[in-house]
Amino acid sequence: MLGDEQLEGFVVRSDGQCFAYRNRCPHTGSPLDWVEHQFLDIEGSLIQCAVHDARFLIDSGECVFGPCPGESLEALSIKVQDNRIYLLGVA
Secondary structure, rough: OEOOEEOOOOEEEEEEEEEEEEEOOOOOOOOOOOOOOOOOOOOOOOOOOOOOOOEEEEEOEEEEOOOOOOOEEEEEEEEEOOEEEEEEEOO
């Protein structure tokens, strides 16, 4: 929860860094996971939207393929400490 708001998000680890996003496509507002808790494309290199196959860069959330080029996923601000991930807020 973030304040009084409940949100669904996910974290992707890439090159030793963690990136967190709200689980909502900027194009349709639908959840991104194509199978429960599966957010990456088959190569594991891009975040993939289940609804219309849009692809997003892991490190920035920017859409690089699909119907929403130039739009981005909503980043969540996190802190990684002692192998735990803490939600700080919406970035």
